[in-house]
Amino acid sequence: MSIAAALSSENAASVGPASGPALAAGPTRRARSGAYLLLLPGLAYLVVFFILPVVALLATSLYVPVPGGDVGQFQPAFHWQNYPDAITAFWPQIVRSFAFALIATFAALLIGYPMAYVIAIKVRGKTLLQGLLLVLLIAPFFTSFILRTVAWKQILADDAFVVTALKWLHLMPEDGRLTATAFAVVAGLTYNFLPFMALPIYASLERMDIRLIEAGGDLYASGLNTFWRVTLPLSMPGVVSGTLLTFIPASGDYVNSSLLGNPVSTSMIGQVIDSRFFRVSDYPTASALSVVLMVAILILVGLYVRRAGTEDLV
């Protein structure tokens, strides 16, 4: 899709308007069995290493401790009570995860859309500049995202330039800080998923006929009006996939909250799942929280996609 399409502009350019059911062979029986042969290895892999693990996760979420057993020893059961228990214990982290992810998604949209707009519309025709800006947009993928997140920790540190400058300008109280705050976590999330937001929007705008904007002007629409009535609706598929590609990973992320946040007021659900698994070997609670996260996201994504009216996600 868009990310990879944008990896090479040659490729992105060739993905023109969808050309319908291309190369559709006749639905003969032989053709159909050919399809199943092609599908079998990959889909079988996903069944074994995606579907079965999710079933195992569901099963584990209902386990109970072995009576008189050691820490980390559980036996199969149907202990549905694990779910209300897990949710009452960790609802602040669940709510916080979705709130942070939502704010980060919104911020990434506000920052990423103009970037995509400049690359796709403003510098269209200037091939070299466009190519350079595209490379800059995917440049974050070239370094480890954990190294970049650690860099944020340095940038926002108490004695670093940003905090010092803000204090000097009296925009921040003397004892104020940016590290270990919710702001730092959301800024980190926004930063890390920004290319995932901007690239699909770029791919949508790239396909747009630029004369449509001029036509808007000719019909005496203001620039803002043209944008609102013409450009934005045409880029909606990109906005929808960009927001999904940002929101979904951001809500489960725990790298940003553990590197940039503090353990008390910024911890997210991913951190809880991780520590339930590895620190206290509480597999049922960790599994129940994972299931809650997965189901919540599927519901949210389903509602969103239906509202946005884009079926063509895959």
Place this chain on the structure above:
Amino acid sequence: MSARAVLPGGEAPARRRRRAWSLGDAIVPVFATLAFAYLMVPIAYTIAFSFNDAGRSNLVWRGFSLDAWRNPCGAPQVCQSLVNSLLVGVIATAVATVLGTLIAIALVRYRFRGRAGANLLIFLPMSTPEVVLGAALLAQFLAVRVQPGFGTVVIAHIMFCISFVVVTVKARVASLDPKLEEAAADLYASAWLAFWKVTFPLLVPGIAAAALLAFSLSFDDFIITNFNSGSFTTFPKFVYVSATRGIPPQANVIGSMMFFLAFALVLAVQLIAAVRRRRAAAMSSALS
């Protein structure tokens, strides 16, 4: 306004009413420049701190030094974790690219029963947060008592790469002109020969893009790896684990090397594409 250059007919813009767009014209580029700076600053930090004369901690700038660049493997485990990541990335990319490409071809070329189910099976792993994918695989490995390590990491990486390969290659398959294969058939090529000699070569850019994407996803993955690696360490895991004690500058050196390598590679591809397009444009205007 580059758009004018694209438009046929040179005189039209002069008489056209200027759009009242000046505020946006000024603000959008400024804002975008700031956004690009926001994107670049942490990368610049990562590279700068590879030259830090770091003592025990590489969090604070202590002066310029080339020590880490002279000896990138100087810190324990750095190079081993890099080799591990490369190995996992290459295997996972190879397997996921083959499996995903086959699925993509089947999805675009054939109408078959169960298509919606297949699409859902591709879509679900992408719309599941990594922490859930990692936890599910770990629950599975615990249930069947498999010791986590190199093998389980490779299995996990293949799994989450397949969907992205499918989606990437599918876009390419869908953009191909079906008439090309029909033409091959008219020239008495068998279906297989037509695919192999006509369709497949046209798919190669899409497959290459998918493989690059899969490799970068695998190479940079931390969360799923952390759940399923046991004591096996990849490069992102090494960086994360050492973040609490202080990351050795050698990790920044390796991060910077990867950055320069990928940047040069992609820039070269972009330049070649730009030159080719320009040449093609010149050719077509000369012909017309």
